[in-house]
Amino acid sequence: MNDLIIIGGGPAGIAAGIYAVRYGLDTYLLERTAIGGQISSSQEVENYPGFSSINGMELMNTFKAHAESIGVPIENKGVTGVRPEDDKIVLSTDENVDIEAKAVIIATGAKPRKLGIPGEDTYYGRGVSYCATCDAPFYKERDVIVVGGGNTAISDALILSNVANKVYQVHRRDELRASKVLEDRARSRDNIEFLWDTVLEEVKGNNFVESALLRDLNTNELSEISIDGVFIYVGIDPNTDLIDVEKDESGFIITNEFMETSVEGIYAAGDCRKSPLWQVITAASDGAIAAAKAYEYIRNKG
CATH class of the missing domain: 3.50.50.60 (FAD/NAD(P)-binding domain)
Known part of the structure; x- marks a missing residue:
């Protein structure tokens, strides 16, 4: 006892x-x-x-x-x-x-909470990640998506921006929940682009992630962009x-x-x-x- x-x-x-x-x-x-x-x-x-x-x-x-x-x-x-x-x-x-x-x-x-979208589980470890610290080195000079608007999402977007060619910050709202210090840093990075009022609908690929299907919440329009990695931070x-x-x-x-x-x-x-x-x-x-x-x-x- x-x-x-x-x-x-x-x-x-x-x-x-x-x-x-x-x-x-x-x-x-x-x-x-x-x-x-x-x-x-x-x-x-x-x-x-x-x-x-x-x-x-x-x-x-x-x-x-x-x-x-x-x-x-x-x-x-x-x-x-x-x-x-x-x-x-x-x-x-x-x-x-x-x-x-x-x-x-x-x-x-x-x-980490999952989005529960098509392709998320299929490509986990093959382009879908929940940890930039762990996986950022694999995306040198590549294009990636970061989903989320909190401190973790922005912190990891900053990590990725040090190695990736392009970081798309996808957020379902029109403003971040992250601290102002982190937001200001992210906005100052030339290779981070914010996609506001947008959600990730599906991750597509062959053996690895090749593209992402996005939906604009204002217009409900779908768009597909070529991408090498998806990093998810939604709680x-x-x-x-x-x-x-x-x-x-x-x-x-x-x-x-x-x-x-x-x-x-x-x-x-x-x-x-x-x-x-x-x-x-x-x-x-x-x-x-x-x-x-x-x-x-x-x-x-x-």
Whole structure:
């Protein structure tokens, strides 16, 4: 029987682990893949206090090094289910081994949302991508489309503009949701062209992406442009299928201000929970609060 199990190795999970160990809890952090979360794929992070500019992977390596330096146990293990049983929480793992804990923090993050259009799945990895940091080098002197108008979309359009011949910024509205700093940078790049009030209808190709079908929302007219790559940034979907607690219509876990879910002893932190802001700084804050409240819960139960 462990005191606390943390599921997820992103900013929320690592922050929770650091606080939990400092509280003296018997803690384990489980991560199916690699430590870091979504932010690890960001080329540049400029809004985390203490770092005017830092690579996302580099930032998360500092998180990991801190956690390891104070003895946070991190295991490469996937969790497939979480269920309450009597006065404990039972976790099912992908090794068909159950783990028991007095409390659990869900910090499983989120994944890029898909458009659900023809060709998106067909050409994934063959011209369709959700990560410019990962794939931008493959598009040197080529033409690409970036779909979306938020910070991630504009940040990755800027990354692509450093290598691509042309970047078409496709946005369904007539103004961006991204910060003014990023918008001004994008507007200053000669090879970024904004296609306002436009949606991507279909990705076409043979073995790889060759063209994109676009629809003008004002005229409803369709147009097809030759393209080599499509990068999609239209939001995130939470990784919350493993747990049955109260969620919103999009699957984000609903918590109170103490990160408590609808099930006693289960907490949620970071991008997997319903929040007005999904950022590294808020995820770390969530993790710290969740660990503190889990400690109080475990202590009060004796």
